[in-house]
Amino acid sequence: MSANKKLLLLPGDGIGPEVIGVTRRVIEWFDKRGVLSFDMDEGLIGGASYDAHGTPLSDETLDRAKLADAVLLGAVGGPKWDDLEFSKKPERGLLKIRKEMGLFANLRPAVVFPALAEASSLKTELVSGLDIMIVRELTGGIYFGEPRGIEDLGNGERRGFNTLTYTTSEIRRVGRVAFELARKRSGKLCSIDKANVLECTVLWREEMTKLGKEEFPDVELSHMYVDNAAMQLVRAPKQFDVIVTTNMFGDILSDCAAMLTGSLGMLPSASLGAASGGRLPSLYEPVHGSAPDIAGKDMANPLATLQSFSMMLRYSFDLQDQADLVDRTIANLLASGLRTADIMQEGKAKVSTSVMADAIIRELDKLSASA
Numbered sequence: 532m533s534a535n536k537k538l539l540l541l542p543g544d545g546i547g548p549e550v551i552g553v554t555r556r557v558i559e560w561f562d563k564r565g566v567l568s569f570d571m572d573e574g575l576i577g578g579a580s581y582d583a584h585g586t587p588l589s590d591e592t593l594d595r596a597k598l599a600d601a602v603l604l605g606a607v608g609g610p611k612w613d614d615l616e617f618s619k620k621p622e623r624g625l626l627k628i629r630k631e632m633g634l635f636a637n638l639r640p641a642v643v644f645p646a647l648a649e650a651s652s653l654k655t656e657l658v659s660g661l662d663i664m665i666v667r668e669l670t671g672g673i674y675f676g677e678p679r680g681i682e683d684l685g686n687g688e689r690r691g692f693n694t695l696t697y698t699t700s701e702i703r704r705v706g707r708v709a710f711e712l713a714r715k716r717s718g719k720l721c722s723i724d725k726a727n728v729l730e731c732t733v734l735w736r737e738e739m740t741k742l743g744k745e746e747f748p749d750v751e752l753s754h755m756y757v758d759n760a761a762m763q764l765v766r767a768p769k770q771f772d773v774i775v776t777t778n779m780f781g782d783i784l785s786d787c788a789a790m791l792t793g794s795l796g797m798l799p800s801a802s803l804g805a806a807s808g809g810r811l812p813s814l815y816e817p818v819h820g821s822a823p824d825i826a827g828k829d830m831a832n833p834l835a836t837l838q839s840f841s842m843m844l845r846y847s848f849d850l851q852d853q854a855d856l857v858d859r860t861i862a863n864l865l866a867s868g869l870r871t872a873d874i875m876q877e878g879k880a881k882v883s884t885s886v887m888a889d890a891i892i893r894e895l896d897k898l899s900a901s902a
């Protein structure tokens with residue numbers, strides 16, 4: 532590779548530093564072998580940033596994130612910061628970095644590894660071979676709409692309010708990402724809304740339909756109401772391939788889809804902005820949260836973060852072979868029976884985060900030696 536790519540690591544809170552630490556070892560492994568080298572930099576986000584700087588995301592860290600070629604984030608939040616005022620909460624740091632970096636498309640694949648099909652809470656035959664891609668709009672909708680707040684009505688009553696809003700261009704740009712993905716996969720896209728109740732998603736449905744007709748006539752577009760989609764996801768998940776939906780529906784449905792795979796600890800994500808001048812704003816993070824109950828106990832599952840790194844290799848750097856190597860490593864480890872506590876099954880070997888990390892490095896050595 533030519534000039535080193537700049538990578539910003541934001542471990543965050545809870546198990547964030549542990550899972551990022553494992554991926555850091557993998558990056559160093561690649562680096563040592565001269566396959567890829569990154570300039571790695573580290574910063575604070577969430578509660579860790581609040582403790583150090585009094586804010587969940589400092590301007591300085593945000594600037595570094597904007598300059599990086601890609602950002603890898605661990606997780607934010609924990610009970611320690613539960614009582615902070617709203618604007619200082621760890622989650623605000625995450626929402627701010629997504630918004631400020633313009634990361635409007637959140638890709639959340641839910642893939643069932645053959646070795647884990649039995650770990651799902653659904654029947655094995657319903658989930659084996661499952662491979663869904665949820666595209667969640669990430670910088671708009673009710674998460675960011677104005678007005679918002681809690682007001683005093685003066686009569687002992689208070690009123691809380693948020694606004695669900697989408698513009699044509701906000702819908703179309705995330706729609707394009709989803710249609711492109713669908714085109715590369717099965718050629719089918721399901722757009723999820725609540726157009727029977729919410730005007731904003733009537734517009735969503737109309738714009739998705741128009742976009743499909745105008746630019747993606749080869750992709751088969753269907754629509755589903757979100758309540759039905761939630762039901763279908765647990766009834767017959769394999770009917771879905773690519774899903775596109777609003778910020779909040781995507782938040783909810785992606786947790787549901789995650790569970791289909793056997794563990795939230797297995798789900799990676801990519802958040803992408805608009806490519807311009809050869810640059811793609813991008814941030815990668817595991818979907819699981821900071822899991823404060825197991826933080827610091829060497830129990831966390833590092834595989835969602837590692838898969839997020841593999842998505843980075845694919846989407847930000849077009850390094851398909853290296854991404855394949857990482858993915859194969861993960862599949863082999865699972866097939867060999869290694870399990871962190873969250874995906875432990877009878878007859879398998881329960882291992883700590885650090886034992887899993889050692890095994891990852893050994894498997895990388897093995898696979899690359901036999902390549």
Ligand code: IPM
Nearest residue numbers: 608622623625626782818820
């Ligand atoms: C997620 C999380 C975040 C979200 C929280 C932590 C702000 O649930 O990434 O799904 O709601 O987007």
Ligand code: MG
Nearest residue numbers: 782783785786
């Ligand atoms: Mg969520």
